[in-house]
Amino acid sequence: MNKVENNKAWFLVLPMLLLVAFSAIIPLMTVVNYSVQDILGRSAFFVGSEWFVQTLNDSRLQSALMRQFAFSFTILAIQVPLGIAIALLMPKKGWQASAVLILITLPLLVPWNVVGSMWQIFTRGDIGLMGYGIRQLGYPYNITRNASDAWITIIIMDVWHWTPLIALLCYSGLRAIPEAYYQAAQIDRASKWAVFRYIQLPKLTNVLVIGVLLRFMHSFMIYAEPFVLTGGGPGSSTTFLSQTLATMAIGQQDLGPSAAFSIIYFLIILAVSYVFYVTIMNMQKDKADNISGGA
Amino acid sequence: MQWMVWTLPTAIFFSSIASILAGMTVWQVISPTVERKGFLPIATTRGDRLFIGLLSSAYIHLGVVGFTDLSLWLALGFCVLWMAILMRWG
Amino acid sequence: MSQSTMTNTQAQSASPEKTAEEGLTRAVSRQKGESVGRNRFLLSIYLVFTLLPIYWLINMSLKSNREILSVFSLWPQALTFDSYIKILTDPSWYMGYVNSLTYVAMNMTISILVALPAAYAFSRFKFIGDKHLFFWLLTNLMAPPAVFLLPYFQLYYTVGLFDTHIAVALAHCLFNIPLAVWILEGFMSSVPKEVDETAYIDGYSFPAFFIKIFIPMIRSGIGVTLFFLFMFSWVELLLARTLTATNAQPIGAIMTRTSTASGVDWSTLAAAGVLTIVPGILVVYFVRNHIAKGFALGRT
Numbered sequence: 201m202n203k204v205e206n207n208k209a210w211f212l213v214l215p216m217l218l219l220v221a222f223s224a225i226i227p228l229m230t231v232v233n234y235s236v237q238d239i240l241g242r243s244a245f246f247v248g249s250e251w252f253v254q255t256l257n258d259s260r261l262q263s264a265l266m267r268q269f270a271f272s273f274t275i276l277a278i279q280v281p282l283g284i285a286i287a288l289l290m291p292k293k294g295w296q297a298s299a300v301l302i303l304i305t306l307p308l309l310v311p312w313n314v315v316g317s318m319w320q321i322f323t324r325g326d327i328g329l330m331g332y333g334i335r336q337l338g339y340p341y342n343i344t345r346n347a348s349d350a351w352i353t354i355i356i357m358d359v360w361h362w363t364p365l366i367a368l369l370c371y372s373g374l375r376a377i378p379e380a381y382y383q384a385a386q387i388d389r390a391s392k393w394a395v396f397r398y399i400q401l402p403k404l405t406n407v408l409v410i411g412v413l414l415r416f417m418h419s420f421m422i423y424a425e426p427f428v429l430t431g432g433g434p435g436s437s438t439t440f441l442s443q444t445l446a447t448m449a450i451g452q453q454d455l456g457p458s459a460a461f462s463i464i465y466f467l468i469i470l471a472v473s474y475v476f477y478v479t480i481m482n483m484q485k486d487k488a489d490n491i492s493g494g495a
Numbered sequence: 496m497q498w499m500v501w502t503l504p505t506a507i508f509f510s511s512i513a514s515i516l517a518g519m520t521v522w523q524v525i526s527p528t529v530e531r532k533g534f535l536p537i538a539t540t541r542g543d544r545l546f547i548g549l550l551s552s553a554y555i556h557l558g559v560v561g562f563t564d565l566s567l568w569l570a571l572g573f574c575v576l577w578m579a580i581l582m583r584w585g
Numbered sequence: 586m587s588q589s590t591m592t593n594t595q596a597q598s599a600s601p602e603k604t605a606e607e608g609l610t611r612a613v614s615r616q617k618g619e620s621v622g623r624n625r626f627l628l629s630i631y632l633v634f635t636l637l638p639i640y641w642l643i644n645m646s647l648k649s650n651r652e653i654l655s656v657f658s659l660w661p662q663a664l665t666f667d668s669y670i671k672i673l674t675d676p677s678w679y680m681g682y683v684n685s686l687t688y689v690a691m692n693m694t695i696s697i698l699v700a701l702p703a704a705y706a707f708s709r710f711k712f713i714g715d716k717h718l719f720f721w722l723l724t725n726l727m728a729p730p731a732v733f734l735l736p737y738f739q740l741y742y743t744v745g746l747f748d749t750h751i752a753v754a755l756a757h758c759l760f761n762i763p764l765a766v767w768i769l770e771g772f773m774s775s776v777p778k779e780v781d782e783t784a785y786i787d788g789y790s791f792p793a794f795f796i797k798i799f800i801p802m803i804r805s806g807i808g809v810t811l812f813f814l815f816m817f818s819w820v821e822l823l824l825a826r827t828l829t830a831t832n833a834q835p836i837g838a839i840m841t842r843t844s845t846a847s848g849v850d851w852s853t854l855a856a857a858g859v860l861t862i863v864p865g866i867l868v869v870y871f872v873r874n875h876i877a878k879g880f881a882l883g884r885t
Contacts, residue, residue: 203709205710210706210712212702212703213707215703217718220759223737223758224728289631291628298874302866304632305869306865309819309866310861314861314862318641327654329637329641329659417726420727441731450734466728
């Protein structure tokens with residue numbers, strides 16, 4: 201769509217800008233201020249880049265960061281294919297479509313701490329269906345003792361919680377494919393795989409980029425669910441970035457180092473999302489060019 | 496404002512960011528930017544190059560602070576140079 | 586565990602059939618019926634996986650604590666609604682739901698009111714810094730609340746809003762306004778620009794056009810946006826808990842009361858959890874036909 205050049209549009213944006221800036225910029229500036237000072241109660245000393253040196257070389261934070269990346273890539277590797285598969289399986293019309301849609305959306309509507317509690321109840325060895333069931337099969341399943349049990353459980357929980365997002369995105373992408381495409385494929389006797397590869401997947405890339413972006417961001421923010429389920433343990437095997445930060449800032453009152461680390465964290469997120477953003481924008485531009493070129 | 500624990504260096508930092516933004520706006524009004532392709536892999540406008548420059552400068556600073564003993568002023572000087580190259584040929 | 590077995594069965598049942606299908610490219614109706622059956626089967630496995638933890642929560646909420654801890658059973662042996670009755674009659678419990686719903690409603694109102702004009706600006710006009718502003722908005726969607734907890738607390742304390750509903754509503758604007766702008770912009774961009782031009786030729790002023798013509802045209806988009814605003818404000822707890830003490834405490838914070846030194850009150854915890862899902866189900870029912878498009882941010 202050709203947009204009109206008009207700087208008066210700023211007036212339409214202004215109220216939104218002020219509200220978001222109030223919540224975003226003032227705290228961000230404060231975090232930057234914290235990061236260069238040693239704050240003890242009411243007094244603060246300027247320490248320059250000391251906290252940055254310390255946090256960049258802190259092995260605890262480095263391992264939390266590594267764990268975070270491992271977690272984010274694992275869940276993306278499971279959720280994206282699974283989400284696509286579910287979207288392909290979902291009924292396309294009728295009351296079944298609505299019913300399945302509502303059922304699949306359910307996990308997204310559960311408050312994040314309740315997700316943690318729900319899975320805590322579900323996976324406990326004494327009262328939980330999953331924990332009790334696995335123990336009956338003979339495996340001594342225990343998420344408070346065994347780090348790999350805790351890891352796998354958190355990944356299953358996240359798959360349960362967030363695969364619906366990818367599935368619904370893909371479902372809406374699939375519904376936007378005109379019926380004529382499928383008819384043409386049927387005339388050409390295209391195999392199911394060919395239909396998926398050359399008709400459905402190209403249509404999905406657009407929504408998938410959004411899905412991967414949203415999932416990546418949210419997986420970086422994960423806090424309440426593992427906090428309630430495992431408390432970050434056993435040891436620190438399931439302590440992800442947000443929890444590490446929250447413990448530093450509130451638990452130990454290490455304002456300076458946690459602020460310095462917040463800024464590093466923020467810069468990582470900023471760089472990754474800029475790459476995604478540029479990709480999305482270029483894809484939209486290509487699409488627009490194709491349409492105008494075709495017409 | 497007391498609780499925000501302002502210091503002179505951070506105040507200078509934020510005011511320079513603010514004045515760069517203001518300056519870019521004025522520049523844009525006087526002579527609007529044209530999107531072009533430089534040595535960066537994507538076509539960029541002036542504002543895009545500024546953003547990429549600032550973000551990469553932040554990373555350069557972090558690298559220097561965290562993993563070398565070089566002076567921060569050296570990093571700053573290098574970043575100014577890098578920004579100039581990026582704005583002109585990026 | 587259930588996850589891995591599920592993907593295994595999926596892979597096993599899919600691969601031989603898939604090769605068979607690739608050999609037989611002719612679409613025979615009998616075969617089609619079989620594949621529909623197989624699809625239904627695989628989908629229902631996933632639905633069971635989705636519903637099982639929720640079922641277990643409901644199961645727990647209908648048992649007494651003694652039963653929970655003494656016998657393991659797949660359904661309540663002695664059905665009891667005591668936990669629900671306790672929550673719905675004790676003000677210190679049910680006020681948590683009222684508080685949560687209050688700030689969610691406030692947040693939805695504020696967000697949609699400021700996001701509508703902003704999304705219109707992004708979808709129709711070019712202005713200085715538009716792309717960068719939009720990107721900045723998106724970065725707020727990604728800002729992890731854990732990073733900002735302390736400054737938030739101090740900010741709202743300083744302006745005297747600590748422990749009020751409006752504080753939480755304003756704080757949730759941080760991610761909800763950008764989300765609303767993003768979704769609404771998608772929906773608005775699919776309305777042809779000729780609509781605007783025709784209305785202006787017909788003599789509508791901008792506000793009149795916007796309210797009388799444009800907003801009704803993107804009704805479904807607004808509905809879906811409201812659903813998302815509800816969802817993200819309702820599920821967030823970290824900020825809500827940090828910015829409140831007693832007057833505006835969200836239900837999520839009150840739920841922590843169930844774990845005491847003498848053990849966890851599983852039944853009440855489960856019942857409170859079940860009750861937090863109910864509003865979501867009511868809301869999703871209203872937007873069920875448009876929700877898929879909303880998830881794609883109006884961009885399919």
